[in-house]
Amino acid sequence: MRRAIYPGSFDPITYGHLDILSRALRIFDEVIIAVARNENKSPLFTQEERVSLNREAIRELPDHERVKVGSLNGLLVEYAKEKEAATIIRGLRAVSDFEFEFQLALMNRKLEPKIDTIFLMPKDNYTYLSSSIIKEIAKMGGNVDCFVPPCVQKALKKKIFHTNL
Numbered sequence: 803m804r805r806a807i808y809p810g811s812f813d814p815i816t817y818g819h820l821d822i823l824s825r826a827l828r829i830f831d832e833v834i835i836a837v838a839r840n841e842n843k844s845p846l847f848t849q850e851e852r853v854s855l856n857r858e859a860i861r862e863l864p865d866h867e868r869v870k871v872g873s874l875n876g877l878l879v880e881y882a883k884e885k886e887a888a889t890i891i892r893g894l895r896a897v898s899d900f901e902f903e904f905q906l907a908l909m910n911r912k913l914e915p916k917i918d919t920i921f922l923m924p925k926d927n928y929t930y931l932s933s934s935i936i937k938e939i940a941k942m943g944g945n946v947d948c949f950v951p952p953c954v955q956k957a958l959k960k961k962i963f964h965t966n967l
Contacts, residue, residue: 803831803832804829804830804831804832804888804889805830805831805832805833805834805885805886805887805888805889806826806829806830806832806833806834806887806888806889806890806891806920807833807834807836807878807881807882807885807887807889807890807891808822808823808826808833808834808835808836808890808891809835809836809838809874809878809881809890809891809892810835810836810837810838810893811837811838811840811843811845811852811933812835812837812852812855812856812933813843813845813846813847813852813933813937814846814847814852814855814933814936814937814950814954814957814958815852815855815856815859815933815950815951815954816928816931816932816933816936816949816950816954817928817931817948817949817950817951818893818895818924818928818929818931818932818949819893820859820860820862820863820951821924821925821928822891822893822922822924823835823860823863823869824863824865825922825924826891826922827863827865827868827869829920830868830889831868832868832869832870833868833869833870833891834869834870834871834872834885834887835856835860835869835870835871835872836872836873836874836878836881837849837852837853837856837871837872837873837874838874838875838878839873839874839875846937846958846961846962847957847961849873849875850873851957853871853872853873855953855954855957856871857871858951858953859950859951859953859954862951872885877913878890878910879910879913879914879917880914882914882917883914883917887917888916888917888918889917889918889919889920890907890910890917890918890919890920891919891920891922892906892907892919892920892921892922893921893922893923893924894921894922894923895923895924895928895929895930895931895932896929900921903919903921906919907919907921931949936949936950936958937958940958940959940962941962946958
């Protein structure tokens with residue numbers, strides 16, 4: 803079985819993430835979304851909430867039964883070995899993403915030479931999307947319906963409404 807890991811903070815998951823996931827499912831038999839805990843970020847959603855939102859959001863995909871969602875709390879390459887995945891998937895939206903992603907890929911290769919990284923680009927209409935931009939639009943009262951699945955829209959409204967009380 804060809805299995806890949808798609809890591810990220812997914813705070814929240816967007817249609818851009820789902821597009822990358824759909825592309826990965828054309829290549830791999832199974833993709834595991836690894837929802838990462840990043841101590842350098844202050845996420846809007848807890849890791850458990852992000853795992854739950856990812857599980858709900860992937861139901862929109864035709865091949866969702868080939869996608870698993872889990873929590874990543876350590877080294878990505880160790881998680882990949884544990885899950886018996888030989889490939890890490892990373893999305894690239896713009897040239898500015900490449901330098902950082904390239905450094906990560908080289909470091910992961912140094913830590914575990916048997917695990918490869920592939921880069922996938924989303925459709926053109928998703929290249930400008932980022933979770934940070936989505937959160938900012940939602941906080942300012944903007945409409946994010948065309949950027950995120952309905953479950954994320956609902957969660958953003960609930961989280962932002964309760965945060966602003």
